[in-house]
Amino acid sequence: MDAAMYKALSGAVVQMRRLEVTAQDLANVNTSGYKGERLSFGEVLANRLPPDERPGGLVAVASQRTNFEQGEMQPTGNPFNLALQGDGFFVVQTSRGARYTRNGAFTVKADGMLITSQGDAVLGEDGPIQITGVKMAVAGDGTVTSDDGQVGKIKIVRFADSRQVAKEGANLLISAPGNVQETADPRVLQGSLEQSNVSPIDGMVSLIALNRQFEASQRAMTLMDSVTQKMLSAGAS
Amino acid sequence: MGALWTAATGMQAQQRTLDVITNNLANVQTAGFKRSRFDFQDLVYQTLQAPGAASAQGQEIPSGFQTGLGSRAIATQRLFIEGDLQQTGNQLDLAIEGDGFFQVQTPSGDTAYTRAGTLKKNSQGQLVTSDGFNLEPAITIPQDALSVTVGVDGTVSVTQPGQTQPQQVGNIQLARFINPAGLDSQGRNLLVPTQASGDAIAGTPGQNGLGTLLQGFVEGSNVNVVEEMVGLITSERAYEINSKAIRTADEMMQTANNLVRA
Numbered sequence: 001m002d003a004a005m006y007k008a009l010s011g012a013v014v015q016m017r018r019l020e021v022t023a024q025d026l027a028n029v030n031t032s033g034y035k036g037e038r039l040s041f042g043e044v045l046a047n048r049l050p051p052d053e054r055p056g057g058l059v060a061v062a063s064q065r066t067n068f069e070q071g072e073m074q075p076t077g078n079p080f081n082l083a084l085q086g087d088g089f090f091v092v093q094t095s096r097g098a099r100y101t102r103n104g105a106f107t108v109k110a111d112g113m114l115i116t117s118q119g120d121a122v123l124g125e126d127g128p129i130q131i132t133g134v135k136m137a138v139a140g141d142g143t144v145t146s147d148d149g150q151v152g153k154i155k156i157v158r159f160a161d162s163r164q165v166a167k168e169g170a171n172l173l174i175s176a177p178g179n180v181q182e183t184a185d186p187r188v189l190q191g192s193l194e195q196s197n198v199s200p201i202d203g204m205v206s207l208i209a210l211n212r213q214f215e216a217s218q219r220a221m222t223l224m225d226s227v228t229q230k231m232l233s234a235g236a237s
Numbered sequence: 238m239g240a241l242w243t244a245a246t247g248m249q250a251q252q253r254t255l256d257v258i259t260n261n262l263a264n265v266q267t268a269g270f271k272r273s274r275f276d277f278q279d280l281v282y283q284t285l286q287a288p289g290a291a292s293a294q295g296q297e298i299p300s301g302f303q304t305g306l307g308s309r310a311i312a313t314q315r316l317f318i319e320g321d322l323q324q325t326g327n328q329l330d331l332a333i334e335g336d337g338f339f340q341v342q343t344p345s346g347d348t349a350y351t352r353a354g355t356l357k358k359n360s361q362g363q364l365v366t367s368d369g370f371n372l373e374p375a376i377t378i379p380q381d382a383l384s385v386t387v388g389v390d391g392t393v394s395v396t397q398p399g400q401t402q403p404q405q406v407g408n409i410q411l412a413r414f415i416n417p418a419g420l421d422s423q424g425r426n427l428l429v430p431t432q433a434s435g436d437a438i439a440g441t442p443g444q445n446g447l448g449t450l451l452q453g454f455v456e457g458s459n460v461n462v463v464e465e466m467v468g469l470i471t472s473e474r475a476y477e478i479n480s481k482a483i484r485t486a487d488e489m490m491q492t493a494n495n496l497v498r499a
Contacts, residue, residue: 037305
């Protein structure tokens with residue numbers, strides 16, 4: 001079969017993959033702390049002909065990267081809502097180990113422990129943060145105080161290599177312990193949430209573009225099919 | 238075509254937000270009402286290729302491939318910011334300045350909590366809410382009382398005919414919770430404690446972090462119409478954009494179907 005057919009097919013497959021990623025981003029356009037995805041495409045060499053005869057290979061997704069750009073700040077007025085400005089992640093203690101998040105929509109348990117909306121403890125410098133007293137306040141560096149004085153300091157970390165981070169769902173990120181570092185200068189904002197960094201306009205443009213490119217690949221395949229058909233009928237007559 | 242279902246979860250999540258926003262807007266004039274907001278999460282991911290996996294001996298793939306399966310609304314968070322105080326001049330209208338709830342006895346005998354201090358007297362002279370539920374601890378105003386005075390610390394005193402000194406008839410107590418956002422809404426402005434809210438800590442107004450009382454005022458709803466309208470527009474557009482993703486997935490399937498000519 002003509003290699004050109006498979007090249008057109010690889011283009012169509014890439015666009016379907018792009019649709020899945022775009023749909024995921026758009027579904028999370030209002031998820032606090034959500035970070036969008038970026039795909040890049042590359043050529044896969046399909047044959048070993050000499051370079052000047054090589055007709056070009058198949059296209060495939062070369063890499064998928066999470067875009068860790070800052071989302072916009074949305075004031076909520078809830079004292080347990082925290083947002084991070086700049087680099088950094090909150091550390092959450094789950095039953096499966098430490099996880100990291102940018103979604104600071106926290107709440108407290110009946111015993112005063114600071115938790116995520118999933119019920120997992122938010123870690124401080126010395127373990128989970130236990131809030132006593134009233135009028136909880138969080139300073140810019142993550143120090144938590146109440147009318148009982150200082151009750152803890154929120155632990156904020158960064159990743160040495162942001163590519164070595166996977167999403168786990170529920171706004172949580174997972175990374176190898178060796179990739180996690182201390183942050184020098186965390187900036188915590190109380191009473192605000194970081195919005196999703198997905199741009200609906202970019203998403204819409206992607207939807208239109210990938211739809212048309214998929215169609216173009218389909219046209220190319222149909223065209224090659226009709227060429228083959230003509231060739232076969234010419235041989236038959 | 239996982240994208241169809243992914244976009245559908247996005248639409249469902251936005252629909253939930255609309256429900257919450259419309260409820261907030263419907264209660265823009267409800268005394269003591271506290272607005273809610275939705276909290277979203279991304280759903281689980283399918284990992285097609287893990288980051289850091291080896292592509293050959295000693296060669297690490299720098300980034301993996303993951304496909305997400307959409308989003309979901311996980312929790313409603315009630316915001317206990319103080320609403321605007323409105324002066325009514327009614328001596329049985331009480332507003333709480335600061336933290337705390339009035340304690341109310343429901344007909345089933347349980348204690349419920351409310352910020353709506355629009356109190357009334359029933360036929361026996363007891364202080365009740367607009368629904369006729371007794372305040373806890375119960376306070377009875379004598380039938381011949383000329384005026385009722387409620388102090389900032391909850392002391393209720395009345396002046397009776399022929400007496401110059403006001404008589405103390407009871408104390409209004411307030412209750413606070415470590416996590417008021419964990420309270421369960423029962424409608425009728427009533428909230429009940431749950432595992433998440435913790436037990437009520439009752440006390441005298443103005444002490445142990447409790448707010449003080451203000452007579453002749455009502456705490457309005459803390460719903461901000463402009464903010465809700467902006468939220469309404471945002472979620473409506475997010476709903477629309479997810480429907481566009483569904484349409485794109487549909488069109489691509491149609492294009493694929495056209496590959497084979499009948």
